[in-house]
Amino acid sequence: MNSAQHIECITEGKTEFLVFKKKSSKKGPGSKDKVPFYNPAMELNRDLSIPINQWLIDNSNIHVDILDGLAASGARGIRLANELVGDFDVIINDWSLDAYDLIKRNIKKCKLKNAFAVNKNLNTLISDRRFHYIDIDPFGSPVYFVDSAMRSIYNDGIIACTATDTATLCGVYPKVCLRRYGVRSFHSPVMHETGLRILLGFICREATKYDKGIEPLICYSTDHYFRVYVRVKKGVGRANKSAGNLKYATPKELFSPREDVADVGPLWLGKIENKKAIHELISYVFKKKLNTKGELLKLLDLLENEADAPPFFYTTDNMASSLKTSVPRMSYIFEKLKKKGYDVARTCFSPIGFKTNAPRDEIEEIFKQRR
Ligand SMILES: C[S@@+](CC[C@H](N)C(=O)[O-])C[C@H]1O[C@@H](n2cnc3c(N)ncnc32)[C@H](O)[C@@H]1O
Structure with a gap:
């Protein structure tokens, strides 16, 4: 190993493990680094995979084979092996020799x-x-691995993907998105949700070609990455049902004033959260030792609440500026909409966003009352 001087010991959850740590640069780890450095910003991402895999093991009556496919130092896989209970094995893979050596050291260190x-x-x-269970946590896009993951995954298994090519998925580079995901993307006020639905649409198409369907369990976006957990079910019926969720959205549906652009898609326009699974996962989070527990519970609560909401969302700023009104408090909007009998929920995609089944003119009325 040529990077011994950069190795440090880290504790996440219940596990102490060795990582490659960057010394000088303030920038986060990147694909150009020679060794795959530890990224502390991804701890919540790794934390969530602990309760999800425990849930998977507890709901399977067979031996479970878990794969941390792009493992770097093995942070996720080592933690899964150390922190889960039940009948399972964890394979921890990386094509970098430095990473492989460190993974072996970590396996030994954690006995x-x-x-x-x-x-x-x-x-x-x-x-x-x-x-x-297959975890795909690349630098950039997961597209290069989804086809083989779809062939490898057992019926009812889970594929987890991180995507850090957020600018591409959010419509900043439409040509790249078309090449990579086969989707016409769009930069709009709801671009984070559109990006996540582009990624899910891609995963769905990779599944349906093998007569498999997907059921998103938990999907969310942050400023730096998208993360999706999808359950894969085999069968033509399941594949057809999934394919039925591939649709196009008009720019108007994406809250864009532009009328000169074509429809956006294909997007996954089915549900992106499984409310029942999230509810069960919350109790698993309480039981596990996780450094990001508070943040994770907040995220799961948000996702559980928006699970039944329709696709896409309004933002208070956009509505107020298009109606030339002041920006009402979110609590005011929620109170008024609920009083009128509508459902309304916050969204993980924007702190100033809300999802509702109310028609637009009812929402406009509420904003105008504040003028
Ligand atoms: C973003 S890092 C993984 C971070 C890790 N999951 C964590 O939580 O610390 C991506 C890793 O994928 C590895 N990698 C990239 N392409 C690969 C491939 N085709 N097969 C195996 N490993 C690969 C790189 O060496 C790198 O260690």
């Missing part, structure tokens, strides 16, 4: 009997073996 280091191209590994 793990159920974790195994692998040093392969992820696509080769999952072309040869099948798993019940």
Whole structure:
């Protein structure tokens, strides 16, 4: 290993492990770095995979094979092996030799009997073996691995993907999005939700070509990444049902004033959260030792509340500026809409966003009353 001087010991959850730590640069880890550095900003992302995998193990009556496919130091896989209980193994893979050596050191350090280091191209590994959970956490886009993950995943298994190519998914680079995801993207006030639905639409198409369907369990976006957990179910009926959720949205539906652009899509316009699963996961989060527990519970609460809301959302700023009114407090909007019998929820996609089944003229009325 040529980077010994950068190795540090970190604790996440109940696990102490070694990572490659960047010394001088303030910038986060990137794909151009020679060794895959530890990214502390992803701790919540890793934390969430603990209760999800515990939920998967507890709901399976068979041995569960878990794969941390792009593992770097193995932070996620080592934690899964150390913090989960039940009948399972964790395969921790990275094609970098430095990473592989560190993963082996971490397995030894944590005295793990159920974790195994692998040093392969992820696509080769999952072309040869099948798993019940596959985690794809790349630098940038996960698209290069989803096809083989769909072939590898067992029926009812979970594929988890992170995407950090947020600018592409949010419509900043439409040509890249068309090439990479096969989708006409769009920069709009609801671009984060559109981006997530582009990613889910892509994953759905990768599933349906193998007569499989997807059921999103938990999906969210932050400023830096998108994260989706989808359950994969085999069968033509399931595939057809999933494909039925692939649709196009007009710029107007994406709250854009532009009329000179084509419809956006194909997007996944089905549900993006599974309310029942999130509800169950919340109790798992309470039981686990997680450094981001407070933040995670807030996120899950938000996602549970918006689970039944329609796609896309209004923002207080946009509504107020288009109606030339002042910006009302969110609590005022919620109170008025609920009084009129409508559902309304906050959204993970924007702190000033709200989702409702109320017609637009009712919402405008509420804003105008504040003029
Ligand atoms: C963003 S890092 C993973 C971070 C890690 N999951 C964590 O939580 O710390 C991406 C990793 O993928 C590895 N990688 C990239 N392409 C790969 C491939 N085709 N097969 C296997 N590993 C790959 C890189 O070496 C890098 O370590």
